[in-house]
Structure formats: structure tokens, C-alpha cells
Amino acid sequence: MSFEKIIQQAQASGDFQPLVDSIPYAGFIGLKFQRFGQDVLFQLPKNEDNIGNPILPAIHGGVIGGFMELAASLHLMMSMDTAALPKMIDFSLDYLRAGRHQDTFAECQVWRQGSRVANVAITAWQTERTSPIATARAHFLLAR
Amino acid sequence: MTLSIKTRAERFVGTLRHCQNLGLTVESAEGNTLVMKLPYSDKIVGNPLDGTVHGGSLTTLMDTACGTAVFSVLPGFELCPTLDLRMDYMKAAEPNRDLYAEATVIRIASSVVFTRCEVYQGDERDLVAKCSATFMRIGQDMTPPDFRARIENGEDVAGVKP
Numbered sequence: 001m002s003f004e005k006i007i008q009q010a011q012a013s014g015d016f017q018p019l020v021d022s023i024p025y026a027g028f029i030g031l032k033f034q035r036f037g038q039d040v041l042f043q044l045p046k047n048e049d050n051i052g053n054p055i056l057p058a059i060h061g062g063v064i065g066g067f068m069e070l071a072a073s074l075h076l077m078m079s080m081d082t083a084a085l086p087k088m089i090d091f092s093l094d095y096l097r098a099g100r101h102q103d104t105f106a107e108c109q110v111w112r113q114g115s116r117v118a119n120v121a122i123t124a125w126q127t128e129r130t131s132p133i134a135t136a137r138a139h140f141l142l143a144r
Numbered sequence: 145m146t147l148s149i150k151t152r153a154e155r156f157v158g159t160l161r162h163c164q165n166l167g168l169t170v171e172s173a174e175g176n177t178l179v180m181k182l183p184y185s186d187k188i189v190g191n192p193l194d195g196t197v198h199g200g201s202l203t204t205l206m207d208t209a210c211g212t213a214v215f216s217v218l219p220g221f222e223l224c225p226t227l228d229l230r231m232d233y234m235k236a237a238e239p240n241r242d243l244y245a246e247a248t249v250i251r252i253a254s255s256v257v258f259t260r261c262e263v264y265q266g267d268e269r270d271l272v273a274k275c276s277a278t279f280m281r282i283g284q285d286m287t288p289p290d291f292r293a294r295i296e297n298g299e300d301v302a303g304v305k306p
Contacts, residue, residue, distance in 0.1 A: 003193045024189040025198035051161045052208075053223075055291055060162040061226045062207040066200020070190075085191070088199050092230045 008083040042071040044104040059099035064134050068122040072138045075108035086140035093136040116143045149173045153216040155295045163208055176249040178213040183242050195239030202273050209245035210259040210277040217249050220284035221292045231275040241265045255281050
């Protein structure tokens, strides 16, 4: 079965858990998600294996980035009606606060989805949504 | 005793738990340029059917390579948080092949350090991704003495012998 097929099945059934379970990197960092109608909340539970700064301690900035990238691509797959696998073209990430050793959340906004490219904004926070730890923007190629 | 840039880099990476989980190693570090290796492994796969690694693991590779280059080249033992990262993914990485990141410190200013990085595979240096990263300088006084000692003495650092 192709990855597109797994995406198609998830889109048809509305159950994206098997899709997320099939992505090893999602399991490696421990990504979870919950859908509320059209809204999706992504969660990165507190995990010692994701620590990149032993002093604070804080989550590795790269893990926060990887979590946000994964959230953006999953969000797109959940909101798109085509099964094309979104390929990341570029990713621009601003770190605003240290990501402490605690649960992290992310939500995405698709600002534009054209026939070939989608622009997605991602916000990540810990204790308060209004005090993000990082914001990012990604471009995805949708055409095969 | 003056530590070589490579030793500083290796000991620094040795303190980063997530990087140990990924198996990141310093291949070379000289002057303002550092090469870091991310060994291919099943756990970093993003597309389970063709085995392509997830871009997120490349983000960690590039952030770590640039951050380690900054730490190793600065006098003192300054820890510099990442301000921003901008990454371009040129093509999917080939499965079952290790990834290398060559990070270069471009300029050290009083408050900010500018870096760039390229990720490639194989001797032919097939370019997979590149990034531009900026780091904040918060001063050597912000480095806890015990952390500084771990780097200086190489003790209690997972996987790194003094």
C-alpha cells in the first residue's frame, strides 16, 4: 500500500490515528493529536528523550521544529481533499521562549492552499496559548 | 590545557540527550566549520513506505550542527539559544544513507552569531537541505560552572571519554 493510500483511507474514514501511527518519526518524538471538528490540537507530551538543553532543562529546539513540521503536514492532510503527499519546500522557525521540560501544544492555520503550493502557519505553546514558545511558517508542494 | 574545537564540540553534543538518541556525532571541527553526522535509522523515518527520513530530524541535525559550531568557536563556554532557523528542503534524502551537516559560523557579532548549514549525502555531496540560523549571545556568565566543568574536564558526559 502506498502512503497516498494510507492518507486516502484516513481522509475517507476521518480516523487519522493509523496514519500517525505509521510514521516512525511521530512515535520517536511522541506526537499526539486531537480533533475538534475542523480544529486540530497537536500535543508533544513531556519526554526526557527530547531534552536538548540539560541546564534548564529544555526541549531540543530541533524537536520543537520537527513537532511543528509534522503538525503542519498532518494538519494539511486532514484538511485537504486530495491525497497528494505534501512535500515540505521550506520552513522558517522563530524561537520566542525556551521550551521547558513539560507538555507542548501546537495548532496550524492554512493561510493559502493553491493547486500546487500551500502556506501554513504554526504556533507552539506550553502554559498559555497567548505566550507561544515558537512560531513558524511552512510551504508545502502539493503536486506530485 | 586548551581544548581543541573538536573536543569542545564532542563534549557539548555529549550533554544533549536527544542528540545521543539520534546518534549525532562530530565528524570534524576546525576553524569556523563543523561537520556532523546523523546516521540513518528507522526511527527518524517520515514516509514509512519508501523509508525517507522526516524533515524534522534534519531540523534537529541542522540546529545542533550550527549550535555546536557556535559553542565550539566562541571563546569561553557561551551557550547561545537559537533565535531563528530558516530551512530549505531541496530534495528527499535517500533512504539507508547517512546524512552529513556542514555548518559554518559566518559572523560573530556582540549580541548575535550568524551561521549557515548544508545537509548532504555521500562523497558526491548530494545536497538535501540547507539552512540559515541565528543565535543569541547571552554571555559566558550565564553558563553554570558545573556545565562548564563537564566540557572542560569531559567527565560525566555520556559516551565521551575525557
